Amino acid sequence: MQRRFYRILLSGWLLTSSITAMAQQKKHPDRPNIIFILADDLGYGNLTSFNPKSPIPTPNIDRLGAEGIRFTRFYAGNTVCAPSRCALLTGKNMGHAYIRGNTRLPLRPQDSTMAQVLQQNGYTTGMFGKWGLGEMGTTGSPEIKGFDEFYGYLNQGHAHDYYTNYLYQVKAGKIRKIPHDTSVFTHDEIMDHAYSFINENKDKPFFLYLSITIPHAELAPPQKDLQAWLNPDGSSKLGPETPYAQNGGTYRSQQYPHAAFAAMVSKLDQHVGQIQALVKQLGLDDNTYIFFTSDNGPHKEGGADPGYFNSNGPLKGLKRDLYEGGIRVPLLVRAPGHIPAGSVSDEEWAFWDILPTFSALTKSKTLKGIDGLNYAAALEGKKPVKAHDYLYWQFNEGYIQEAVLQGDWKLIRFKYKGKVERFELYNIVDDIGETKDLAAENPAKVKTLKAIMAKAKTPAENKEFDWSDTEK
Template sequence: MNQQFRKIFLLGTAILCSILAQAQQSKPNIIFILADDLGYGNLASYNSKSPVATPNIDQLGKEGIRFTDFYSGTTVCAPSRCALLTGKHMGHAYIRGNTRLPLRAKDSTLAQLLQQSGYRTGMFGKWGLGEAGTTGSPEIKGFDEFFGYLNQRHAHNYYTDHLFQVKNGKMRRVKRDSTVYTQDEILDHAMGFIRENRNKPFFLYLPFTLPHAELAPPAKDLQPFLNADGSSKLGPETPYPQGGGSYRSQPTPHAAFAAMVSKLDRNVGEIMALVKQLGLDDNTYIFFTSDNGPHKEGGGDPVYFDSNGQLKGLKRDLYEGGIRVPLLVRAPGKVSAGQVSNIQWAFWDILPTFTDLAQTRTFPGLDGLSYRSALNGKEPTKKHDYLYWQFNEGYIQEAVLRGKWKLLRFKRQDTPARFELYDLSEDIGETHDLAASHPDIVKELTGIMLKSKSPAENPEFDWSATEK
C-alpha cells in the first residue's frame, strides 16, 4: 500500500513539475533597450532626413511595430527611468528631477515583480536610481545581475577605471582598464546574460549610455566618419573645447556623434542576431526606445542631425521634442510585422504591460495601464483619457495631453503662471499657441493638471514655493 502510494506521489510530483516547467517556458523573454538622449529624429524610420543610417534598429519596426506617439517619463534621465520602473508618472513619482537620491524601500519596481514570478533579471548600463548601500541599489530593486554605472555623473565618462557589478546578490566595485570603452564591456555582459539564461524566462534591461555626451567613441568606430587626413566626412566641424563642464574635448563632434549612433545600431543588431542564433526568436520581445529627447551637450548638435525631426524642443523641454520618443517592438509570432501605430501611451504603462505579458501580478495604485493589445495595433480596452508630465529644474514645467490638445504650464517663483496650448493634429511642431483663443480648453486642461499631482514627498521637488 505504501509502495503504491509512493508511486502515485512520485507520478503526481513529476506531472506537477512538468506543468510548472511548461508554464515557466511559456513566459516570454523581454529585452528592453533604452538609448540615452536619442532624439525622435535620430532614427531613419522616424526621419528620412537623418544623416546617420540605423538599419538594425529600424528593422525592429519592419519586423514588428513602430509607434509614432509614444512618450518618455519626462525630459531628463533619473525621473524618466523612475516612471519606467515604478509605473508612476511625475505627478506621483518620488523622483521628479535629476538627483542622486535613491528610490525608497517602499518604491517597488517592475524588476521585482518579474523576479518574484520566476524571471531571471539582468541590467547592464546606467541605473541612476540609487547607489551602493542605499535603498535604491539595483540588487535591492529586483536585479539578479547588474554591470555598469550607478549614477548619471559617472556615466558621462566612457573611459572610467571602475564600474559596479551585482553577482550572487552582492554589489561590488569593479576595477577595469580605463582605455577600454565601457559600452563594449557592458554589451559583452549583456550577451553573456542572454546565453546563460537561454533555457529560462529572462528580463533584460539595457539602459545603454549611447549617444549621451561625452562624445568620445573609440578610434575604430570614429574612423568610418573621418577622411584620410583626419577631417570629418560630415563637413566643417566646430571643435568642442575642454573645460566646458565634465566632458572632454572633441575636435570632430559631428563625426563622433554619428559614430556613437552607428555603434548603438550595430549593438542592437548583435543582440538581435544572438537571440536568433539561440533559437529564442519565437518567445522574445525586443523593445527599443529612448529616455528623453536629444541633448546639445559636449558638442552635441541636434540642429545639424535634425535630432527632433518635425518636433519642437529638446532634452529639458516638455515640448514634443523633449518627451516624444521612438518605440519599436519586435516579437515574431506575437507581434505582426510592418505595423505603424499612433496610439498614445507612455513609460508608466510599461510596467503593467510587461506584467500582463508575463501573466503575473502588478501593483495597486499605478498610473500606468496595460497596452499589451497595442503591440498588435489594436485599441486597448482601457486606455488613458490624458497623459501628464512635470519637470523640476530651476522652475516648474507641466504638460497635459488629451487627444489632440496639449497644454503646457510654466511657473517661476513670484511670477504668474504662463500657459501655451497646441492642437497637435494640425500643429505637431507646436508653433501656433492657441491659449488665448481657447480659454475654455485651457481651463479644462488646467483642472486635469491640478488633479494629476500630489505634493512631492521628496522636498527636493517640492513646488509649493512657486505656487505662492
C-alpha cells in the same frame, strides 16, 4: 576575454545548442523573454524610420519596427534621465513618482519595480548600463530592486565618463565596486555583459534591461568607430567641423563632434543588430520581445548639435523641455511569435505603462496604486482594454514646467520665479511642431486642461521636488 568569447559566439552556434534552446523556450510560452533597450538622449529624429532625412543610417534599429511595430506617439517618463527611469520601473508618472527630478535620491523600500515583479514570477533579471535610482548601500541599489545581475554605472554623473577607472557589478545578490581599464570604452564592456547574460539564461525566462549609455555626452567614441566617419585625410565626412573645447566642464574636448555623435549612433545601431542576431541564433525569436526606445529627447551637451542632425525630427524642443521634442520618443517592438510585422501605431502611451504591460505579457502580478495601464493589446495594433484619459508630466530645473496631453490637445505651464505663470496650448495633431499657441483662442480648453493638471499630482514627498507655486 569576454569580447573574444562573443566573437566566437557570433561566428556560429552548434545546431544542438539551438535545438536545445528552442525546446526549453517551448516549456514556458506564457512567460516570454523580454529585452528592453533604453538609449540615452537619442532623439525622435535620430532614427531613419522616424526621420528619413537623418544623415546617420540606423538599419538594425529600424528593422525592429519593420519586423514588428513602430509607435509614433509614445512618451518618456520625463525630459531627463533619473525621473524618466523612475517612471519606467515603478509605473508612476511625475504626479505621483517618488523621484521627480535629476537627482541621486534612491528609491525607497516601498517603491516596487518591474524587475521585482518579474523576478517574483520566476524570471532571471539582468540590468546593464546606467541605473540612476540609488547608490550602493542605499534602499535603491539595483540588487535590492529586483536585479539578479548588474554591470555599469550607479549614477548619471558617473555615466558621463566612458573611460572611468571603476564600475559596479551585482552577482549572487551582492554588489561591489570593481576596477575598470581606462583605455576601454565602457559601452563595449556593458554590451559584452549583456550578450553573456542572454547566452547564460537562454534556457529559462529572462528579463534584460539594457540601459545603454550612448549617445549621451561625452562624445568620445573609440578611435576605430570615429574613423568610420572621417575621410582618409582626417577630415570629417560630415563637412567642416567646429571643435568642442572642454572649458572646465565635465565633458572632454572633441575635434569632430558631428563625426563623434554619428559614430556613437552607428555603434548603438550595430549593437542592437547583434542583440537581434544572438536571439535568433539561440532559437529564442518566437518567444522574445525586444523593445527599443530612449529615455528623453536629444541633448545639446558636450558638443552635440541636434540642429545639424535634425535630432528631434518634426518636433519642437529638446531634452529639458516639455514640448514634444523633449518627451516624445521612438518606440519599436519586435516579437515574431506575437506581433504582426510592419505595423505602425499612433496609440498614445508612456513609460509608466510598460510595467503593467509587462505584467500582462508575462502573466505576472499587477502592482496596485500605479498610474500605468496595460497596453499589451496595442503591441498587436489593437485598442487597449482601457486607455488613458490624459498623460501628465512635470519638470523643475530652474523653473517649473507642467504638461497635460489629452487627445489632440496639449497644455504646457511655465512658472519662473518672480514672474506670472504662462500657459501655452497646442493641437499636436494639426501642429506636430507646436508652432502656434492656441491658448488665447481656446479659453474653455485651457480651463479644462488646467483642472486636469491640478488634480493629476500629489505633493512631492521629498522637498527636492517641491512643485508648489510658492516663491523660493
